[in-house]
Amino acid sequence: MNAKINPPGYVSPVGQPLDRVDGYLKVTGQARYAGEYPKAGLLHGSVVSSSVASGRVLRIDASQALQVKGVVAVIDHTNRPQIASYDKDYEDADSAEGSPFRPLYNDRVLYSGQPLALVVADTLELARHAGSLVRIEYETDAHQTDLTAVQGTAHTAPAETPQPRGDFKGAFASAAFKVDAHYSTPNEHHNPMEPHASTVFYKDDGSLQIHEKTQGTQNCQSYVQKVFGLDKEKVQVLAAYVGGAFGSGLRPQYQLPLAVMAALKLQRSVRVTLTRQQMFTFGYRPHTLQHLRLGADEKGRLVAVGHEVIGQTSRFEDFTEHVVEWSGMLYQCDNVQLSYKLAPLDVYTPLDMRAPGAASGMVGLESALDELACATGIDPVQLRLINFAERNGNEDKPYSRKELRACYEQGAERFGWSQRNPEPRSMRRGRQLVGWGMAGGVWEAMQNPASAKARIDSEGKITVSSATTDIGTGTYTVMTQIAAEAAGAPVEDVTFLLGDSSLPTAPLQGGSFTVSSVGTAVQQACRALRAKLLDALRMAHPEFAVVDMEQVGFGDGSLHIEDQTFRYADIVRMSSHDMLEVQVDAKPDEKRDGYATATHSAMFVEVLVDEDLGTVRVNRVVNAVAAGRVVNPKTARSQVLGGVVWGISQALHEHSQTDHGLGRVMNHNLSEYHVPVNPDIGEIDVVFVEEHDNIVNDLGSKGVGEIGIVGMAAAIANAVYHATGKRVRDFPITLDKVL
Ligand code: MOS
Numbered sequence: 231m232n233a234k235i236n237p238p239g240y241v242s243p244v245g246q247p248l249d250r251v252d253g254y255l256k257v258t259g260q261a262r263y264a265g266e267y268p269k270a271g272l273l274h275g276s277v278v279s280s281s282v283a284s285g286r287v288l289r290i291d292a293s294q295a296l297q298v299k300g301v302v303a304v305i306d307h308t309n310r311p312q313i314a315s316y317d318k319d320y321e322d323a324d325s326a327e328g329s330p331f332r333p334l335y336n337d338r339v340l341y342s343g344q345p346l347a348l349v350v351a352d353t354l355e356l357a358r359h360a361g362s363l364v365r366i367e368y369e370t371d372a373h374q375t376d377l378t379a380v381q382g383t384a385h386t387a388p389a390e391t392p393q394p395r396g397d398f399k400g401a402f403a404s405a406a407f408k409v410d411a412h413y414s415t416p417n418e419h420h421n422p423m424e425p426h427a428s429t430v431f432y433k434d435d436g437s438l439q440i441h442e443k444t445q446g447t448q449n450c451q452s453y454v455q456k457v458f459g460l461d462k463e464k465v466q467v468l469a470a471y472v473g474g475a476f477g478s479g480l481r482p483q484y485q486l487p488l489a490v491m492a493a494l495k496l497q498r499s500v501r502v503t504l505t506r507q508q509m510f511t512f513g514y515r516p517h518t519l520q521h522l523r524l525g526a527d528e529k530g531r532l533v534a535v536g537h538e539v540i541g542q543t544s545r546f547e548d549f550t551e552h553v554v555e556w557s558g559m560l561y562q563c564d565n566v567q568l569s570y571k572l573a574p575l576d577v578y579t580p581l582d583m584r585a586p587g588a589a590s591g592m593v594g595l596e597s598a599l600d601e602l603a604c605a606t607g608i609d610p611v612q613l614r615l616i617n618f619a620e621r622n623g624n625e626d627k628p629y630s631r632k633e634l635r636a637c638y639e640q641g642a643e644r645f646g647w648s649q650r651n652p653e654p655r656s657m658r659r660g661r662q663l664v665g666w667g668m669a670g671g672v673w674e675a676m677q678n679p680a681s682a683k684a685r686i687d688s689e690g691k692i693t694v695s696s697a698t699t700d701i702g703t704g705t706y707t708v709m710t711q712i713a714a715e716a717a718g719a720p721v722e723d724v725t726f727l728l729g730d731s732s733l734p735t736a737p738l739q740g741g742s743f744t745v746s747s748v749g750t751a752v753q754q755a756c757r758a759l760r761a762k763l764l765d766a767l768r769m770a771h772p773e774f775a776v777v778d779m780e781q782v783g784f785g786d787g788s789l790h791i792e793d794q795t796f797r798y799a800d801i802v803r804m805s806s807h808d809m810l811e812v813q814v815d816a817k818p819d820e821k822r823d824g825y826a827t828a829t830h831s832a833m834f835v836e837v838l839v840d841e842d843l844g845t846v847r848v849n850r851v852v853n854a855v856a857a858g859r860v861v862n863p864k865t866a867r868s869q870v871l872g873g874v875v876w877g878i879s880q881a882l883h884e885h886s887q888t889d890h891g892l893g894r895v896m897n898h899n900l901s902e903y904h905v906p907v908n909p910d911i912g913e914i915d916v917v918f919v920e921e922h923d924n925i926v927n928d929l930g931s932k933g934v935g936e937i938g939i940v941g942m943a944a945a946i947a948n949a950v951y952h953a954t955g956k957r958v959r960d961f962p963i964t965l966d967k968v969l
Contacts, residue, residue, distance in 0.1 A: 240785040243711040243721045244929075247864035251726070252471070252706045261471040264443040265427030265503045272429070273302055275492050275502035276357035277485065278347040278364045279511060280339045283373035283893025284576045287337040287366060290347055295360035300352040303496060304364060305488075307334045307346075311495045312459070313487070319456040323449040323738050324480040326579055327388045328547030333484040334491065339368065340546060341578045342375075342894040343511030348488045350500060373576040375893040377517045377542040384540045384571035389550035392558045392624040396565030402534035405525025409601045413522065413594045413959045415943075417542070417886040417895075418515040420583055421905065424473025427503040428489040437464040438493060442486060444469050445479040446738035448697050451731040453482040454490055469729040475701040477582035480740050483512050510898035513581020514886060516542045518553060520594035524601075525565075530608045530616045532563040537594060543572040544579040551580075551587030552674075557595045558624040559826070560672050561617040576893055582740065584876060585936035588673055589943070593880075593961060596669035596944030600951065610668050610948070611638050611647060611832075622826030630825040630925035633856035634670065637832035640917050641668075641854035645834035654955035662838040665953025671831035671941035675858070675932035676743040677818040681734035682751035684717065684759040685811040690787055690799030692717050694756060695727035698736035698748045703935050704865030705744055711861055712749045712929065716756035718784025719798065726752075734813055742829070742933030745861060750927050751816035758812040763801050764789060770804040819927060827926050829857040829937045833874070836912075837949040844965035846950055847912065848878045854917040855937055859930040863918065866934045870916045873938020879905050880939065881946035885962050 255261040280287075292304035313335065314320065320330035333345050347364055351357035374380055402408065429441040438460070444450050447467040454465045472479065489502040504511075518541045525534035537557035543549045554568040583589070603610040615638060621628050642648070650666045651657055657664040682696040694713040700706045709726040717724065727733060736748050761779060767789060768774050774791060783790030788797045802810055836850040851874050860866045883904035886895045897903045916938075923930050943961060950968065951957045958967045 234781050234783045236783045237786040237790060243714040244861050246711065246862065248707055248711055248721060248862055250704060250707045250865065251710050252700070263424050263471050263473050264429055264441045264469065265501060267429045267441045269431060269499050271499065273350050273352065273492065273496065273498050273500045274354040274357045275348045275350045275489060275500055276354065276361040277345045277488060277502065277504065277508060278349060278361045279508065280342055280344040280346050282339055282368050282370045283342040283375060285339045285368050285370040287339060287346060288369055289367040291365040292347065294363040295349055298356060298360040298363065300356040301349060301360045303350045303492065305334065305348045305350065305492055305495060307336050310334045310491050314457050314459065322453050322481050323446060324582065326547040326549040331546060331579065333487050341576055342892065345484050345488060348492055348502065350492050350496065373893045375575050375577055375888050376890045377519065377573055377575065380573045380575065381519065381540055384573040387550045387570045387572045388548050391568050391570050392555060394567045398534050398536050398565045398567035401565035402523055402525040402536060405533050406528045407526040407602060407605045409522065409524040409598050409605060411522050411598055411601060411959060413520040413597055415518045415590045415593055415961045417517045417888065418583065418880065418884045419510050419886050419903065420476045420478035421509060421900065421903065422474030422476060422478060425504045425506060425509050426483050426485050427501065428486045429501040430489045430493040431499045432493045432497055438490065440467045442467050442469050443472055443479055444482065445475050445699055445701055445740055447699065447729060447731040448735060449738055450482045450486060454486065457487055458490060458494060467731040469699050472699055472701040476584045477586060477740065478513060479701065480582055480738055481513065506900060507898045510886060510895045512578050515583035515590065516549065516580035518590045522594045522598035524598050526602055526606060530606045530613050532561050532617045534565045535561065535563045536567045538569040539591065540571045540573055542575050542577065542580065544577055545574045547579040548572055549580040551582065553587040553591035555624060556588055556591050556672055559622045560595065560619060560670060562619040563623065566623065584873065585673055585940045588940045589880065592671065592941050593943050596941050597947050597959065600667065600948040601957065609652065611642055614638060614670055625826050627824060627826040630822065630827045631858065631921050631923035632828065632830055633919050633921040634830035634832065636919040637830055637854040637856050640919050641832040641834050641852050644915055644917060645852040647834055654952055659838065661841055663841055663953040665837045665839060665949035665951065667945050667949030667952050668832065668834045669941035669945035669948060671833065671937055673742060673829050673937045673940055675746065675827035675829055675926050676741050677746040677750065677927055678737040678743055679815065679817040680736045680747040680751040681813060681815045682748065682755040683734050683811065683813040684713065684755040685809055686759060686798055686802055687809045688799055688802045690723055690797060692719055692724045693727060694724060694752055695733045696736045696748050696751060697731055697733040698728045698744055699739045700728060701739055703744065703869060704862060705739065707865055708745060708861040709748065709752050712752050713756045716753045718760050719787040723787050742935040742937065745931050745933045746927045746929065749929050749931060751814055753929060754814045754816050755812055758814055759810065760784060762810050762812055763798055766805040766810060767796055767801050821925055825925055829855065829932045831855045831937050831941065833941055833945045835945045835949045837946060837953055839950060839953040839968060844969035846882055846963060846968060848946055849912040852915045852917065853938060854919055855934065856919045856921040857934045857937060858921050858923040858926055858932040860918050861931055866918065867916045869934045870938035871914055873936065874914050874942055875906060875911055877939045877942020878911065878946065880962065881943035882962050
């Protein structure tokens with residue numbers, strides 16, 4: 231038997247810039263989001279929020295609200311249905327350490343904006359109006375929401391930080407060049423275009439079908455089941471389309487239990503949507519205070535790296551993220567000291583936000599590296615090459631693959647970095663000072679267990695499913711491509727289903743691990759399906775009994791054995807079944823064990839700073855990314871573009887500003903919470919450098935959801951310094967700080 235022959239002209243769908251398979255439904259408005267599912271008789275809930283930051287509710291007077299015609303109920307802690315009291319029942323797949331927030335549990339007020347009542351009415355407008363008539367009397371306690379005021383109270387975060395190595399103190403003291411600087415990053419809120427919403431369909435048998443804005447349908451299912459003591463089969467959570475989440479949908483948010491409470495109490499279908507203002511009343515990227523100390527020898531080699539961070543958290547949970555770890559791994563250094571502490575405040579618990587920890591911590595590290603470049607007189611790219619780490623020093627493991635040198639090289643080349651005059655204020659264009667800055671980026675390449683099911687019918691149509699979500703990242707599309715390649719079928723024959731808690735188990739969509747986790751399950755399921763097709767063929771054609779997959783060509787929805795072709799549809803018909811189906815549970819391969827796995831990047835930025843006004847425009851960005859095999863260059867580029875834009879936003883705009891007197895975020899809307907708009911964004915060039923990683927997973931793919939933002943804010947700050955000679959260490963870089 232000859233070796234396999236793939237059909238002539240076969241090109242794998244993986245690596246193709248396929249348009250989003252869900253694009254048509256989205257641009258034509260047919261894709262429904264959680265708050266858009268219609269139903270006759272659906273009730274609408276509006277949340278009444280606390281106006282104080284700490285204390286107790288003495289009385290909630292809903293009498294006026296209840297007089298409004300069309301108002302069905304006002305639910306608060308005194309009349310809610312039975313809910314769990316035990317902390318564990320409120321924990322979810324992304325919980326922080328501590329006691330999770332329990333909506334409408336008792337009279338305690340833990341933060342300003344806390345939901346205290348839900349008004350349920352026939353229409354949203356009535357519910358909101360009636361909500362304005364609810365009177366709440368409080369007994370207020372003193373509150374503290376200002377991290378800078380309580381630094382001394384910080385305790386060590388429960389998350390493990392890498393152990394110190396070498397002798398940081400001694401090495402730093404005797405270093406030829408030193409940087410000793412403090413940086414800060416502010417609170418930031420996710421602000422996805424789609425605000426959080428839950429539509430709970432109450433069925434006659436008491437079961438709930440919930441359309442939810444979430445990054446994890448099964449996470450929400452198990453939360454609802456535990457909090458309300460329901461049978462798992464009675465709760466189905468769906469998220470067919472999600473209008474951006476960025477981490478805000480990792481944990482079940484309070485509109486979900488509130489909507490379920492109302493549905494159970496009233497035995498009616500209920501929808502609760504949050505207002506844009508209320509999008510500022512739960513998780514966010516936390517304010518950090520960072521102290522960086524870098525020491526280098528005469529040749530610019532790092533001899534000491536110290537990174538100490540204090541981040542804010544709530545009084546009820548210790549939110550932790552990886553802020554300082556990157557400083558122990560991105561560069562080669564033998565004397566490293568990292569510390570990460572938390573200070574509790576009267577605020578809601580922070581939450582993962584795109585590249586949680588790295589997006590903040592790398593601001594400090596990559597700004598400090600630039601300061602070291604200035605101190606040593608070494609070009610910033612050169613300095614990074616001098617300190618290139620072949621191994622991850624935190625884990626003392628080699629990288630499965632790390633094409634960061636190629637990122638520096640190709641990024642610099644595309645940008646024209648060699649033309650840079652290192653002298654600050656040396657480049658200008660009319661009134662504009664021109665600054666060129668760069669930074670490096672790093673993010674973990676994680677993988678989690680995931681399951682997938684693949685089925686083929688007698689028309690040859692393949693349906694692959696897993697309970698993951700597509701938060702705008704392109705999951706529908708890339709899974710279709712992975713499935714098509716592994717099954718050996720054209721993408722037109724493949725449909726991928728997701729966003730349903732009843733589908734095979736999938737992890738939360740986050741951490742840039744969906745392609746590696748769910749993609750691996752999809753790949754394995756579709757390979758198994760192809761093997762099953764061959765089995766079925768061998769049953770029907772005993773002359774092929776000894777043929778194995780190595781000898782079979784595929785790719786066009788057929789098996790090719792020597793000069794014979796068998797269409798999948800025909801094979802299914804040959805079998806005694808009307809369809810063939812397989813389900814697999816995939817987990818990270820053991821071959822990863824000896825290695826550190828990460829994505830890397832290098833970004834180059836040109837800013838124009840108006841000398842008189844201090845305004846900063848990011849005119850040009852090149853971001854070169856090494857993330858293994860790129861499944862879809864179009865959706866992957868969109869991911870990095872989004873990350874870069876958010877990096878610009880982080881550097882120059884975003885800041886959830888708290889009035890510490892009131893303990894409340896004041897700019898809780900999209901006019902005062904600044905994000906860039908189209909004219910703020912210049913040219914963005916995304917480069918994917920070649921990286922062949924056969925250790926990370928069988929796809930060789932690492933995920934690109936987060937790497938695009940990491941390092942961007944520092945690269946911009948470094949460019950601003952190069953333009954102006956002014957080092958801004960307190961983010962965001964607003965014009966008052968530049969002038
Ligand atoms: Mo991401 S912050 O893991 O959604």
